[in-house]
Amino acid sequence: MNKPIVVMSAPIDVVAGYGERARGIAKALIKLKGQDWDIKFLPQRWGNCPFGALDVNNPEDKDILDRIMTSNGLPEQPYIFMQLSVSNEFQPYGKVNIGMSALVETTIVPSDMMEGLNRMTFNIVSSNFGKKVAQETSFEKKDNNTKQTIGLLKLEKPVEVLFEGVDTNYFKRIEKSDFDLSSINEEFCYIVVAHWLPGELGEDRKQLTSVIKAFLEAFKDKKKKPALILKTSLAGFSIIEEETILNNIDNIRKTVKGNLPNIYFIHGELSLTELNSLYNHPKVKSLIQVSNEGFGRPALEFSAASSKPIIASPFGGHLDFLNQEYNVFVSGRVEQLHPSATNQFLLPESMWYKVDIAELSKVLIEVYENYNKYAELGKRQGHISRTNFNLDKMTEKLSEILKNNVPEVSTPMAIKLPKLLNIKKPSTEYLEEIK
């Protein structure tokens, strides 16, 4: 009997957050249904992000690589078509179609993204934040000619939440970090792991510019200063990009007068093992993630890896896994996006969180000066991250979602007709008698 074909279209081999998400779901899917379904992966690009994330020497990655489709076309209509992408790209190629996306980081799902969600049988988003925004967004549909309202565009398909499980094979406590931070003299380092995204000072989605500004303001002219490690990039780790980021940092440094604390910039690809080692390094004390996130993987991975404290924004997808009591949340304002940060997905009329720079400075000083107190909280969050938000838990949740939303696969069966009895030829002797 043929297995039902399941095709997942995703940036499966791309070095990016969406690539990590794709690989997490792929592993879960193979674990759950690898025996029953013919699972194939249709690799996609993700902007200009590099390929090559899958390691042929890793058995789980190898299993994914072996299932990658070599031609772009679908040989036949798959029973299930899963698409991990920005939702405006969703297309229902299967009999059952599942859209998967982190969705949005703001208060509005753009109309074309909403239409994409509605094209699928059901959708999976990464956080309750994304689900809530999708459920609460609606648009008036207007006739192009008359400008009269002709209907309402809103979410019409089910949305399920599947958190982005942390791979505890990689992100875990280790006795000794071998990550080389010997070029950093400071014994206390804050770390930020985020893309450098568009936006003027204080207006970028990741709030990276605000973090730098707040850090510099907090520790300028202080006798004893921590350092800030920025693990950031634009897309591809090129030298052009390196210079752009150094210039961006310089522009913020120029806005702060005095003897400034040191900033270190890690530029390039770290493997998950190297990232775990960095997080576990004794000089790395706390992660700052005051960004706007559909989920916010770095905070989950950092806490699972290190059990060290996290300084976070009280807004966005990461609130699903960051415990309110065990992390430090920084106040700010939920405001409309600045034009310098908007694009086709981040609409100017939508809103997001902007951290209060002065407040963040205070928090940074507080955590630096009373680190032991926050280190204790970090341990509790670390335990939660590792036990409740790991890949196994995500796999369980995915199983439940599939069970509740995917119709039973109809399997072809042979028709069994009842066995015919031996039919005797009727006797015609009596006819002879009649004659």
Place this chain on the structure above:
Amino acid sequence: MLNFKNDLKYRPKADRSKILLISDDIRFHSGIATISRELIMGTAHVYNYATVGGAVNHPDKGKKLDLSISTNELTGIEDADISIYPVDGYGDVNLIRALLIQEKPDALVFITDPRYYTWLFQIEHEIRQKIPMIYLSIWDCEPAPLYNKEYYRSCDTIMAISKQTEILTKVVLGEYADEKIIKYVPHGINDNHFYKIDENHEKYSELQKFKKDLVGNYEFVVLYNSRNIRRKSTSDNIAAFKLFLDSLPKEEADKCCLVLHTHQVDENGTDLPAVIELFLGDRKNQVIFSDPGVDIAYMNMLYNSADVTTLISSNEGWGLSLTESMMSGTMIIANVTGGMQDQMRFEDESGNWIKFDESFCSNHFGRYKKCGDWAIPIFPSNMSVQGSVATPYIFDDRADFRDVAKAMSEVHSMTKEERVRRGLLGRSWVTSDESMMSAKNMCKNFYDAIEQTLSTFKPKNKFKILKVKDRPLKTLKFPISL
């Protein structure tokens, strides 16, 4: 086996490194295409090539073309491995990623202005973890373009096509220069394609017919062979020719013509027939157009028909028509700027070919006046700092057309024998090991640079930790080579 053109030792196909070359489609006629073709034909016995063949709206885009058999026929080898992927522009990130997987090249070589390759520099981290990036680089004029620093830093090796490009690259790279292989690889011309046809040459009668068909009874021929675009200053040649004719007695002026081997009208240049009619009036027929896009044999005939070739571009990376003219034994008139300086061989007080350094990157201000007898130099009369957002500054070196007219007069006043003597001196020098401007020498230089790169290449580190410091001022100690 030795290739018939050069001494590079033959390697069996399976033992050759593969070069992924991005340039103009080598089947076309641009300067870049010509040089790429020479490089490939001269090294097809030592390297295999996958080439990305660029063009504007390429008619063959999306195909893969195998040129191995035709390369075998042209070079005399039996196992060339040459393919072209025709593309619009010079390709994109996805094409290069695909070719890195499919073709598994050992090095990436690319040619021309870095601004065509911003997309390529953006994935240098990906590429250089596997193979080196080698740039056949060109820069037209000082000041050293500090805005190119990140482009140059993105390369493992920079082959500089002119001495000026070489020094400017070093100045721009500053402390990073020591990490790079920077090598002077001047353009080279095939001396089998361009040569002197004198009275004793078997093609002399063919040349006489060619010349008669092209210029009729004109006895003194000035040739211009380049594109009709602004920086080439094509119209200044016409104005100069007008002044030159005015300086001659009528019967002498009647014997002179200017041949323009270029497009008559170009959106990036001007309407040349209108310029000719304005300046020449009833002498407009003394300017003759020769249609571009013809074969090499025609070009050799064209140079041999001329008494002098002019190129007075205000910015010029090399100026290939000068090299071709010299190889054909014809004198040149050239503006002292960019790569054209190399071809005139300016010499110092000791008679040595001048050398550039950090404080002297160009001779355009005329520090040295004496040059090879085959060239009449025009020192720019006006230098203006031009720029754009992408390229904020570059000198624009304008030759005064009145100086060009004087140069035409100077060549005209020479005897035919003197012009031939000087022209042959040019051919002798351009084929010499000092100039390295033959195709044979260019291929040898190219080969040496690639071999050195392959033998020393270390994949780029996956990541680095940088301490953020105050940014250095983007300024130069010697921005002007006075």
